[in-house]
Amino acid sequence: EGLIEFYDSFKDMFEFFCKNTTIHGTIRLVCSDSNRMKTAFWTLLLLASFGMLYWQFALMFSQYWAYPVVLTMSMHSEPKMFPAITICNLDPYRFELVSEHLVQLDRMAEESIAFLYGINTSASLFHTNEKNIHVKDFSNIGNRSRSSFRLSQNFSLLRMSDHSNRSGKKHSSVGFRLCNATGGNCFYKTYSSGMDAILEWYRFHYMNIMSQLPVIINISDHEEQIEDMVYSCQYDGEPCRPSDYVHFHHPVFGSCYTFNSKGTDPFWTATKPGIPYGLSLILRAEQKDHIPLLSTVAGVKVMIHNHNQTPFLEHEGFDIRPGIATTIGIQQDEVNRLGGNYGKCTTNGNDVNVKLLYNNSYTLQACLHSCFQHIMVQKCGCGYYYYPLPPGAEYCNYNKQPAWGHCFYQLYYRLRNHHLNCFDQCPKPCRESLYKVSAGTAKWPSSKSQDWIRQALRHQNGYNSTSNRLDIAKVTIFYQQLNYQSVNESPLLSENLLLSSMGSQWSLWFGSSVLSVVEMFELLVDTLVLSLLFCYQRLRSK
Numbered sequence: 001e002g003l004i005e006f007y008d009s010f011k012d013m014f015e016f017f018c019k020n021t022t023i024h025g026t027i028r029l030v031c032s033d034s035n036r037m038k039t040a041f042w043t044l045l046l047l048a049s050f051g052m053l054y055w056q057f058a059l060m061f062s063q064y065w066a067y068p069v070v071l072t073m074s075m076h077s078e079p080k081m082f083p084a085i086t087i088c089n090l091d092p093y094r095f096e097l098v099s100e101h102l103v104q105l106d107r108m109a110e111e112s113i114a115f116l117y118g119i120n121t122s123a124s125l126f127h128t129n130e131k132n133i134h135v136k137d138f139s140n141i142g143n144r145s146r147s148s149f150r151l152s153q154n155f156s157l158l159r160m161s162d163h164s165n166r167s168g169k170k171h172s173s174v175g176f177r178l179c180n181a182t183g184g185n186c187f188y189k190t191y192s193s194g195m196d197a198i199l200e201w202y203r204f205h206y207m208n209i210m211s212q213l214p215v216i217i218n219i220s221d222h223e224e225q226i227e228d229m230v231y232s233c234q235y236d237g238e239p240c241r242p243s244d245y246v247h248f249h250h251p252v253f254g255s256c257y258t259f260n261s262k263g264t265d266p267f268w269t270a271t272k273p274g275i276p277y278g279l280s281l282i283l284r285a286e287q288k289d290h291i292p293l294l295s296t297v298a299g300v301k302v303m304i305h306n307h308n309q310t311p312f313l314e315h316e317g318f319d320i321r322p323g324i325a326t327t328i329g330i331q332q333d334e335v336n337r338l339g340g341n342y343g344k345c346t347t348n349g350n351d352v353n354v355k356l357l358y359n360n361s362y363t364l365q366a367c368l369h370s371c372f373q374h375i376m377v378q379k380c381g382c383g384y385y386y387y388p389l390p391p392g393a394e395y396c397n398y399n400k401q402p403a404w405g406h407c408f409y410q411l412y413y414r415l416r417n418h419h420l421n422c423f424d425q426c427p428k429p430c431r432e433s434l435y436k437v438s439a440g441t442a443k444w445p446s447s448k449s450q451d452w453i454r455q456a457l458r459h460q461n462g463y464n465s466t467s468n469r470l471d472i473a474k475v476t477i478f479y480q481q482l483n484y485q486s487v488n489e490s491p492l493l494s495e496n497l498l499l500s501s502m503g504s505q506w507s508l509w510f511g512s513s514v515l516s517v518v519e520m521f522e523l524l525v526d527t528l529v530l531s532l533l534f535c536y537q538r539l540r541s542k
Helices: 010-020 027-031 036-065 096-117 139-148 194-210 364-380 404-416 450-461 495-510 514-541
Strands: 069-077 084-088 158-164 170-178 187-191 230-235 245-250 254-259 279-284 300-305 318-320 324-336 431-443 472-479 483-491
Touching: 010 027, 010 514, 027 036, 036 495, 084 279, 096 194, 158 187, 170 194, 170 404, 187 194, 300 324, 300 431, 300 472, 364 404, 495 514
Parallel strands: 324 472, 324 483
Antiparallel strands: 069 483, 084 254, 084 300, 158 170, 170 187, 230 279, 245 254, 279 472, 300 318, 324 431
């Protein structure tokens, strides 16, 4: 009795509630009981207000459960670490273990070009007397490779006539045929450009040849030193140190070096913007034509990327022309994604279902390549040569897997058209740094200064050039500004904002507060208790 107010009837309880509640309009239900029209009008008005209120509530919750985000941009200015810089000489070289097969491939390419276009390229294009890269301690493997591997003649380049276009002209395409393991389901890998077809055909054979090499080769002991590619290196006016770079070999882009790969050395802290405080390099841009149909560009490949990140040079980066001084200004942008219910992203890749095959930090490209390689090994029985291998797998070789090319190109087509689930399994990083670049070029060295610059390089770095063509390039990479733009995702409708919006709607339609909701809850409890009491009294009277 101390908690529940007892009423003689439900009518008394309802009149007490209407006269004492803080909800606007309810008192008119009691005061106008002598006028049924007014009572009906206010009853309908209150019910309509309730309907509008809960309709607005439904819209709010549907928007909240959609988890929309809003982008907020902010500017920060502070000293920061210089990004990682990867340079490659665009000059892949021949390994001794497979040099004989590469010579045979060059002859096949020469015959194919002569068949397609009637051009004799033996004198100007192919050079078989170049210096080979000797890999020690693999002589047995090399002998076994030479005796067992054979270049296949089943993938000859063909010219095919296409249908006429609207102007009536006939177009031809060039390609090669690929079939499955049973010799069926064949299709032609064709290109409208004969140059693209020849390059792809050459790369296809090249991957089969390179699959004969051991998976792990310490190339750094058997190739030219960084001084043979980088004649001068300065950062913030100070000479670079041997510990500032790491070396790796790319099968297409040749010998590569990454500066500031870890991003932990205070030497690479950027304290001032501008050209004098950036990274300045004088590079050798000479192409020795080790594998001419694999790399048709002369110059240097440069890529600016984050620390501890694998540089995917086939997807990003830009080329530096020989005889040119290039200045590259960079501007950093930082993107922070919410993740969770607000979007799919990963903090470090540990929650991704794809097992990364790269030892560096998580990136979207690393995940996509790893996902494709796992599917490739599962579907085709071997791995794509340009990507790392999963444990226990081997690289594709048409002597062992004759139909791997057919399997690979079909899988790659499905990946490119988002028909594989790799894009669903590989989310974007929750935190990502992006670099916008702007470049300017000028002829370097100039006609007046080229003689003494070459003399200085010859005496200081052992530079020696017997060619009349320009074979050096200069590149300077610097921060345009130290301030960077941060783009952050934030919830469009948070819990606090949802409660605030609900309170605003409640006040709009009823002019009341949270306490009014408690009053309604109290009315429901009183109704339930009073109903139980009336039932109990009726049972006792019977």
